[in-house]
Amino acid sequence: MSSVLTSRDTDYSQWYNDLVLKGGLADYSAVRGCMVIKPYGYGLWENMRDQLDRMFKETGHQNAYFPLFIPKSFLSKEAAHVEGFAKECAVVTHYRLKNDPNGGGVIVDPEAKLEEELIVRPTSETIIWSTYKNWVQSYRDLPILVNQWANVVRWEMRTRLFLRTAEFLWQEGHTAHATRQEAIEETEKMLEVYATFAEEYMAMPVIKGVKTANERFAGAEDTYCIEAMMQDGKALQAGTSHFLGQNFAKAFDVTFTDRENKIDHVWATSWGVSTRLIGALVMAHSDDQGLVMPPKLAPLQVVIVPIYNKKDAEASQRIDDTAAAVIKELKAKGIRVKYDNDDTTRPGWKFAEYELRGVPVRIAIGARDLENNVVEVARRDEKTKETVSLDGLSGTIETLLADIQSNMFHKAQKFRDEHITRVDSWEEFVKVLDEKGGFVSAHWDGTPATEDKIKEMTKATIRCIPLNNEQEEGKCVLTGNASKERVLFARAY
RNA sequence: CGGGGAGUAGCGCAGGCCGGUAGCGCAUCUGGUUUGGGACCAGGGGGUCGCAGGUUCGAAUCCUGUCUCCCCGACCA
Numbered sequence: 001m002s003s004v005l006t007s008r009d010t011d012y013s014q015w016y017n018d019l020v021l022k023g024g025l026a027d028y029s030a031v032r033g034c035m036v037i038k039p040y041g042y043g044l045w046e047n048m049r050d051q052l053d054r055m056f057k058e059t060g061h062q063n064a065y066f067p068l069f070i071p072k073s074f075l076s077k078e079a080a081h082v083e084g085f086a087k088e089c090a091v092v093t094h095y096r097l098k099n100d101p102n103g104g105g106v107i108v109d110p111e112a113k114l115e116e117e118l119i120v121r122p123t124s125e126t127i128i129w130s131t132y133k134n135w136v137q138s139y140r141d142l143p144i145l146v147n148q149w150a151n152v153v154r155w156e157m158r159t160r161l162f163l164r165t166a167e168f169l170w171q172e173g174h175t176a177h178a179t180r181q182e183a184i185e186e187t188e189k190m191l192e193v194y195a196t197f198a199e200e201y202m203a204m205p206v207i208k209g210v211k212t213a214n215e216r217f218a219g220a221e222d223t224y225c226i227e228a229m230m231q232d233g234k235a236l237q238a239g240t241s242h243f244l245g246q247n248f249a250k251a252f253d254v255t256f257t258d259r260e261n262k263i264d265h266v267w268a269t270s271w272g273v274s275t276r277l278i279g280a281l282v283m284a285h286s287d288d289q290g291l292v293m294p295p296k297l298a299p300l301q302v303v304i305v306p307i308y309n310k311k312d313a314e315a316s317q318r319i320d321d322t323a324a325a326v327i328k329e330l331k332a333k334g335i336r337v338k339y340d341n342d343d344t345t346r347p348g349w350k351f352a353e354y355e356l357r358g359v360p361v362r363i364a365i366g367a368r369d370l371e372n373n374v375v376e377v378a379r380r381d382e383k384t385k386e387t388v389s390l391d392g393l394s395g396t397i398e399t400l401l402a403d404i405q406s407n408m409f410h411k412a413q414k415f416r417d418e419h420i421t422r423v424d425s426w427e428e429f430v431k432v433l434d435e436k437g438g439f440v441s442a443h444w445d446g447t448p449a450t451e452d453k454i455k456e457m458t459k460a461t462i463r464c465i466p467l468n469n470e471q472e473e474g475k476c477v478l479t480g481n482a483s484k485e486r487v488l489f490a491r492a493y
Numbered sequence: 494c495g496g497g498g499a500g501u502a503g504c505g506c507a508g509g510c511c512g513g514u515a516g517c518g519c520a521u522c523u524g525g526u527u528u529g530g531g532a533c534c535a536g537g538g539g540g541u542c543g544c545a546g547g548u549u550c551g552a553a554u555c556c557u558g559u560c561u562c563c564c565c566g567a568c569c570a
Contacts, residue, residue: 013564028562087568123570157494157568164569217570237570276570307529348530355530366529376529459566493570 005356007288012232013160019282020161023291023357033159033166037275040357043299045169045275049149051201051297052171052273055193061145061173066127068151069118074126078251081125084218088155090120090166120153125219125244125270128174129252136176136266139258143186144176162279163236163493170274176266178258180245183267184222187243190271191224194239202277203294203408204228204284205416206238207439207488209464214448217270221245227463227488229416230283233437235463235490238280241271279493284412285381291358292380294408295401302330302337302397303359305350307366315367322365322390326375329394335401355380360404361397381408422486429477429489433460439490443483445476454478460489 005022006014020026025041037045053063069092076082096112099105121127128146135141153167173190177183191208198206206226216223220242228238249255249265257263285292295301304326306319323339330337340350347364354362364376375393378385381404388396419438423429432440444450444462454477455461465487474483 011564017563032562084569152570154569156570158566168570170570240570272570274570305529308527310527343528346528346530346532348528348532350531351529352531364529368529 005288005290008231015288016279016283017161019286019291020279023282025278025282025291026161028161031166033156035161035165037169040299041278044278044281044293044297047297047299048197048201048277049171052193052197053147053149055197056147056171056173059145059189059193061147061175063148064146065148065150066124066131068121070121070124070127072117072119074130075119077126078219078247080247081219081251085122085154089122090153090155092118092120121150122152122154123270123272124148124150124152124172125174125248126252129248129254129268132174132176132266133252133254136254136256139178139256142176142178142256142266143182145173145186146175147171147173160279160493162275162282164276168274168276170272172270172272175269176249176254177269178256178264178267180267183245183269184243187222187224187241187269187271190269191226191239191241194241194271194273195226197273198226198228198238198277199409201294201296202281202284203296203405203412204238204280205409205413207464207466209466209469209488211240211464212448212451212462212487214451215461215463217242219244219247220270221247224467225464227439227490228280228284229412229419229438229490230280230493231415232283233419233491235439235488235492236276236280236283237463237492238277239271239273242269244268244270285408286358289383290356292408293358293360295360295405298358298360299336300338300354300357300359301335301401302361302363303350303354304337304339304363304365305347305354306339306341307347307364308343309367312367315370318370319365319367322370322375326363326365326390326393330397333394333398335394335397351378355383361400363393363397379404381411420488423477424474426477430458433458433489433491437491439463439488441486441488442477443474443485444487444489445479445481445483450476450478450481454489458491460491463488463490463492 005018008015024038026038027036029036093114094108094112095114096109097106098109100107132144135144149171151167151169156164156166159165175186177186195206195208198204206228208226211223211225217240222243224241225237226239228236230236246265246267248268254266255263256266282291304323306323308316308319327337327339358380360380362378369375373390374387375390376385377388379400420441421432421436421438422441423432429440429442451462469485471485476483
């Protein structure tokens with residue numbers, strides 16, 4: 001074995017790194033905190049992006065593009081916003097280099113200092129709302145439903161491949177509305193889009209909820225989120241949708257005249273998901289043999305491996321012919337398939353390699369199979385193999401891919417559900433967090449101070465207050481004060 | 494920024510305490526045999542030992558400084 005993975009039990013972090021690196025998703029780069037997304041990882045991102053993009057378009061949004069650079073003064077216009085992002089901004093101060101007169105290569109030209117420094121966007125609310133000001137006069141200019149696919153930079157202290165990098169790819173939707181109600185509906189609608197995407201495409205169950213004040217986006221009135229559960233029992237925020245109220249409209253003076261000829265500030269939302277979803281996908285499904293990709297997003301859904309026999313050229317030809325016919329049928333059904341007839345690696349090597357890469361279905365074809373009009377079909381999720389007739393094979397594979405997709409979801413859902421624990425005492429709370437992990441459903445007195453205290457004592461935060469949460473009288477797990485509902489705590493990425 | 498670990502061939506590592514001019518596995522190249530779970534045989538190529546100073550006749554090895562990366566924590570999507 002040339003590429004052995006660390007097992008999840010041995011070292012979960014190392015297992016994750018091994019998967020990302022050896023599975024061919026990404027590499028470390030020469031720049032601290034920044035990663036190279038390799039073709040296989042980028043192919044996965046393209047599939048995610050394309051599907052999300054379709055869903056955004058279906059809900060009435062259009063794509064646009066705003067600048068990478070934001071004038072420093074813009075960022076400071078919304079108080080909470082600048083507070084939230086100031087500590088992690090990259091700043092452009094100069095616009096020119098020159099040769100070092102002392103012979104030390106190039107240096108920043110001190111004479112090329114910018115009048116106003118530019119921030120590399122950590123998010124685009126400010127540049128976008130400064131623009132929307134010019135787009136909106138009347139209620140007839142609303143709503144604005146715009147999304148952009150972009151890179152952003154947040155100078156994180158500690159980074160992890162895909163989960164937290166200094167630069168990452170994402171989409172950010174920014175919408176403007178005439179009424180509070182409409183903006184809230186938009187926020188909820190996009191949360192629903194994210195939840196559907198996570199569950200139906202990533203096969204990753206999520207809990208929809210609202211963030212507490214502590215965890216809210218800087219500048220939002222309400223932050224909605226989808227929270228997922230990883231295999232090590234830690235929670236991961238997979239997407240957020242913010243109701244921004246009139247905060248940014250006020251900061252950038254974006255007003256409109258309504259039907260009653262009254263002037264009001266515009267109501268806003270923003271929502272985003274990032275390449276972090278790739279990290280979520282990896283940690284939600286993969287195993288000690290490597291990645292496990294959900295068929296709907298897998299860059300490669302089916303790989304066909306020929307089992308040649310050099311002494312029988314005629315049989316090898318029949319294998320190639322059969323594979324060609326199978327590929328034609330699969331492609332006709334829109335299935336992403338590859339024929340790996342590279343004769344420099346042997347079948348066993350290929351089997352291991354495609355398992356590491358998480359290709360959902362593998363078909364092996366040898367001379368022996370052809371004599372019986374069958375092939376060997378292996379599924380990655382359950383690591384099982386069976387002999388399947390060549391007749392109607394593409395239909396069989398199509399059904400199998402759908403079955404894998406649904407099996408992966410149900411497996412992840414079962415795991416997630418088993419990792420939601422209701423607790424009613426502090427002892428239990430700490431015990432469950434330490435010994436079992438996962439979400440802990442407990443009463444909380446509703447104060448930020450209590451949440452902070454709990455975080456300090458246990459490193460657990462409130463991941464969300466689930467939507468449509470059951471109302472139930474109870475006592476705060478820490479303070480014993482009255483509480484009307486349970487919230488979900490967890491240690492999180 | 495604190496705590497831990499590591500920089501020696503493309504990858505993974507040994508050598509270091511006891512200084513003498515670098516080795517193993519995998520990968521790679523050539524030829525051959527092979528192909529149903531990471532093949533085998535034979536031959537070959539590849540390294541200013543992270544960087545900079547110092548000690549010494551001589552430094553991967555000792556000393557000083559410095560840089561980088563990974564893991565854990567504080568900050569966060």
